[in-house]
Amino acid sequence: MFESINIKSSVPVYVQIENLVQFAIASGRLKADHKLPSAQVLAEKIQVNPNTVAKAYRDLEVMGLVYTWHGMGVFVEKGAQGRCSQQCRKQIVGRLHEVVSEAKAAAMSAQEIKQICRASMASNASIYGDPPAAMLALVKKQKSSKKK
């Protein structure tokens, strides 16, 4: 689940952790009372400061999605899936709208946007990594096709 964290992304690492936990809860991969890795263990695995992981866990606790059992660890809250799913979908709809509007403002066509989404749906590239080469090739292809 945390293997797609990319410390070089423009998305802060603590936000990446928060998002990945939320998506895993929303999709049912992380169930109620499932234990998250300790901040120390996860921080070592992804090579960041333990405070970064601790901040993400604190934020998730404030959102009511996880709870801390002192001395035992951090666990997924009961009933988190319903709330999380609705919240994630709303956030994703908002972000999709933002990017599609940006694409429109930059004069990209509906056809191009559809093509990029299709390529992204089909790829297994990590969320916060660089887009796969096949997608970046679409940028260039569209540009040269304009010259015709």
Add this chain to the structure above:
Amino acid sequence: MFESINIKSSVPVYVQIENLVQFAIASGRLKADHKLPSAQVLAEKIQVNPNTVAKAYRDLEVMGLVYTWHGMGVFVEKGAQGRCSQQCRKQIVGRLHEVVSEAKAAAMSAQEIKQICRASMASNASIYGDPPAAMLALVKKQKSSKKK
């Protein structure tokens, strides 16, 4: 062009200004040597601190997209469109990939993602504002359709 700036958005205002200028250059709406509104005038219009606008203009100058003619104002660089278009497309492909991957991780289907993109393409809602009600309705509709 700057009417879609939203000071309540999670995207910082100076980034919104930078993006809007870039999209306008990329799409050919802002041509070489076109004068941008002064930082003072734009700041008053969108009700922000003039330093916010000045920061955006400085960043755009560092990117080589605009130049300052002291005492005269800020103008679009010659040849900016080509560079800007390529840069914008790359950035938008990256962000589309990120959001589509997030949607996949949150267990949204290809059908839903397509539907949301289509609704966004069809809407005239401001880029950085809330997504239109019709799109938010898709979030709920999908949720209730799951219960069937």
